[in-house]
Amino acid sequence: MPREFDFVKASNLFVVGNTGVRIDPEAYCEHGATAAAVFLFGARQRTPESTQRIDTIVPRCVMAELIGTLQAQIRRTDGEAALSQFLDDVDTFAAEADTALEQLHTERRDCCEAGFRTHGREHTCGEAGGQR
Ligand SMILES: [Zn+2]
Structure with a gap:
């Protein structure tokens, strides 16, 4: 359709x-x-x-529709090179986010708000405090 x-x-x-x-x-x-x-x-x-x-x-299905439609509009409005640059930027931000999220996980800050705010010292998720 x-x-x-x-x-x-x-x-x-x-x-x-x-x-x-x-x-x-x-x-x-x-x-x-x-x-x-x-x-x-x-x-x-x-x-x-x-x-x-x-x-x-x-x-996520709505997000995929939004991003796909945006890509089509970038291609039509600004050209293939602009779309390629946009997708390169997306890849760069994804790699940076992967690194940052891994860092949060290593610091035990990605499981609950308490862990996040206390830099992994305290948790409300059942995760034990202290160093791993
Ligand atoms: Zn936690």
């Missing part, structure tokens, strides 16, 4: 300056895949001084 599009006229855009993402192991889409909690940090165009955080949950 071909993709359907609508003409969306934006108004008072929420301008995102930073994002965060985390797989939520308790949220699934109808395909059984985990969803991503996506956090958007920014402000409305008309009130740029009033920064906000918008918390969202995006099923």
Whole structure:
């Protein structure tokens, strides 16, 4: 089935300056895949001084559709080289995130909020404190 599009006229855009993402192991889409909690940090165009955080949950199937459609639009609007650069940037950020996530795991900060905030000294997840 071909993709359907609508003409969306934006108004008072929420301008995102930073994002965060985390797989939520308790949220699934109808395909059984985990969803991503996506956090958007920014402000409305008309009130740029009033920064906000918008918390969202995006099923992975919806995320794949979004990213695939974005790739098609980059190719059509800016060309194949621009899409290639974008995909290279994605690979670079993925490698950096892998390294950072491995570091959090080594420091025992990736299991629970207490572990994260106390640098692995205290846990509310059942993980014992102290050094491994
Ligand atoms: Zn923990």
